Amino acid sequence: MSEPATGPVFRPLGPEDPATVAGYRLAARLGAGGMGKVYLSHTPGGRPVAIKVIRPEFAEDPEFRRRFRQEVHSAQRVQGLYTAPVIDSDTDGPTPWLATAYVPGPTLAAAVAENGALPPRTVLMLVAGIAEALQVIHGAGIVHRDLKPSNVLLASDGPRVIDFGIARAADTTSLTASGVSVGTPSFMSPEQAAGRDVGTATDVFALGLIAAFAALGTSVYGDGPSHAVLYRIVHEEPELTGLSEELRPLVTRCLAKDPAQRASLTDILGLCRSAADQTQLRRPEDWLPQSVAAGLAQRPAVPGPVAERAAGTHPVTAPDHPVAPPAYQPTVAAHPPAPAAPPTQPAYRPTPGPGPVTGPATAAPAGPYGGPYGGPYGYPQPHPQPQPHPQLHQQPTGASAGRRAGIIVASVFGALLLLAGCGAIVNMLGDGGKGDTARGSGGSAATPGPSRSGGTQQPRTDPKPAAYKGFQFPAGYHLEFGDDPLQPRDSNYDDLYFSCGSSSRDCALGAYGSKLVVLDGSEQGSLATCRAATRYTGRVDVASLSKGSELCVRTKAGNIALVVYGGASAPSDPSQYITVDVTVWRGAVRED
Incomplete structure (x- = not known):
């Protein structure tokens, strides 16, 4: 789910592409992959973000949705220097999606395809940055499972690892048994190729393959049919001819067939420092070779935020949680209903936060940059103004006004009677004015005391261990x-x-x-x-x-x-x- 190895970076939206995703206005298409499409958009403050929209086939699979929800929840905890953090998502809507920080740089796959193999110094800096990213990712309990050159972006200040943890969501769906592959064969580990359990050592093997690919410009297990590549990964040794002496020990330690024999991430960082002959790796601004750096400087500028498109140019996604119509709509015979005014802002997607819900789900929607508290850093989001109902907000005249006044008075009086009746029923069904009864075994034993209802709270016992x-x-x-x-x-x-x-x-x-x-x-x-x-x-x-x-x-x-x-x-x-x-x-x- 990243930019293509060749071709323009920012592609115009096609007729099949949506104009918005949950309030994010899409500016361009960045690429596509096995799990969906990637679009460029912006936060309300103008920061570019990458919106990854999951394929409908995955969205319809309940097991995928369950794992995708878990993996996105985990990925939101990853905040490393060499990762592209997840800043927003919707895992429960009709089409799941997530938004990550946009990284202005080519993928490693695109850089090698255009410029050839990278020098050893750059490869050491590349491997060290990816190792640091994996430390943060693994620390959050995530195994990447699909680490490959197209999931590593090259920025001016170092690499960025993207799409971590998402492959796990698709790994056990029914689609994987019907032709949809998860992972890239040339960058799989032996345990992945053999269908065995994977762990953090799987990502270490992939890191060794990435290091060799960056240094040699080709896969060390060759190309060809997937089954042939996977067989060589399991049973044969990699082709490391041409690999420099400073990189060979690092790559060899990562590509051990036995996961237990592979280097740890700490060992990898140590090997990078030793190969660079430095006690501490220093990442200068010119860490990339001149050819790649020149490409960065010549990349087209990121398209700015787009204004709302005219109706009919592209399909626009509907709100995930449509507002229910009002329960009561009085009839006004004197005038036909006036058309509703067009909305002045995109429909916002309700995002329930972690705290208690104090009203209907549509009462406090989050903005398009909505994290668990309205925004990923706790900033409140603007609430859209409710649109007036064309009949409820007409000015009544004549007999219509009299009927409405009578209806309102009768409704208020009826509501007061209903509330009084409910209070009486509660008192009759309660404990005779003695207060709340015990709330089950969830509390500890306590002496009677005042309850929320003003009575006496009964002692509660601790649950049995x-x-x-x-x-x-x-x-x-x-x-x-x-x-x-x-x-x-x-x-x-x-x-x-x-x-x-x-x-x-x-x-x-x-x-x-x-x-x-x-x-x-x-x-x-x-x-x-x-x-x-x-x-x-x-x-x-x-x-x-x-x-x-x-x-x-x-x-x-x-x-x-x-x-x-x-x-x-x-x-x-x-x-x-x-x-x-x-x-x-x-x-x-x-x-x-």
């Missing part, structure tokens, strides 16, 4: 503490995930929506302690834990878990996992 001793938690999986029995789930989502980089030194426990607290030696793990602790974090390095270390996890669903670390698997073990004792109190978060 569910214990899981010696639980083996594999890398690349997550736990949902509502499950009973507890089982590892195959994705990188809540309530608690365990992920590893290329070596056991890079392992971490983390959460996206849950709150984690590492207890110190003076605290005894218990429900009361986990309720009171507020030293929240989202990630804990396993290397910082010792046997017996305790973590509290408080989930969005209201569950509390105490996780006691018991140790990690041996390096010789074919599976990478940690052993933990887990105690779960389901529904333990009190609603005071």
Whole structure:
């Protein structure tokens, strides 16, 4: 999903292209790929963004949508210097899409196709930048799975890795079994080619292939039919003839057939520094060769934001959540209804935030740059003015005005009677004026006290704990503490995930929506302690834990878990996992 290797950078929209996507006005088409099309647009402040619109075939697959939602949620946490961050998305609308920062530079594939192989110094800077990007991506629990030259952009200040995590969403859909391939054969790892499980070491193999491609100008496993390329990746050694001596150790370490034998990202950065004969890599502005830098300088200027097109030039996407018509429409016989005024701004897409919803879904829509709080950095978005209904907002005259006044008075009086009746029913069905009853087992035992309704709140008991001793938690999986029995789930989502980089030194426990607290030696793990602790974090390095270390996890669903670390698997073990004792109190978060 990036620009083509050849041809214009900014292509005009065609008849099949939409004019807008959820309020973003499209200025040009950037490219297309196996999962959809990419368009250029702008934020309300004028910053260019790349809008990636998912293909209809994927959008219709429920499993794709589920994984796409998870992967986009994870990708929004990635904010590295060498990544193009995800700043907006819609994973639930009729056509899923996401917006990333636009990077003004060619893909590595386009640069090599136009200028040939890159010099070793540039390749070292390229590999170091991609390795730093992968550290951030893997730290968020994501495996790229489709790292290739067309997913690496060359900017004047370094490379940018794009499309991280998206391939995973399509990897298990029904489409992959019917001819839609995920990943590029020439840049797949042996485990991908053989259909085995993939991990962070898969991206390391792809990084080695990218380094060799950039230095040699061709794939080290050759071209041809996909099945032939994949066979060579699994069973044959790469063709590294012509690779410079400073790059050969780096590429060889990355292209080990066994994932456990591949270099870690930390090792890769060290190898880059050694090859460059520097204790610290310095990225000057002239890190690219003159031919590529000249191409950057000669690239066409980014088209500016476009004004609203005239009707009929291109199809315009409808709002994702159309507003329902009013329930009551009085008839006005004196005059025909006046036409509604045309909207003065694009329809905005409602984006529910993480907080409690205080009104209808259409009451507080987010703008086209809408993140979880109205914008990705917390800025509020303007609310569109409601369009007047042509009949409800006519000025009544004569008998029509009298009828309307009578209707309004009757409606208000009826509403007051209804509210009074509801209050009486609530009192009759309540506890006789004694206040709220116990809210189930979700709270702790307490003495009676005033409730929200002014009565006395009854004592509540703590939920019974569910214990899981010696639980083996594999890398690349997550736990949902509502499950009973507890089982590892195959994705990188809540309530608690365990992920590893290329070596056991890079392992971490983390959460996206849950709150984690590492207890110190003076605290005894218990429900009361986990309720009171507020030293929240989202990630804990396993290397910082010792046997017996305790973590509290408080989930969005209201569950509390105490996780006691018991140790990690041996390096010789074919599976990478940690052993933990887990105690779960389901529904333990009190609603005071």
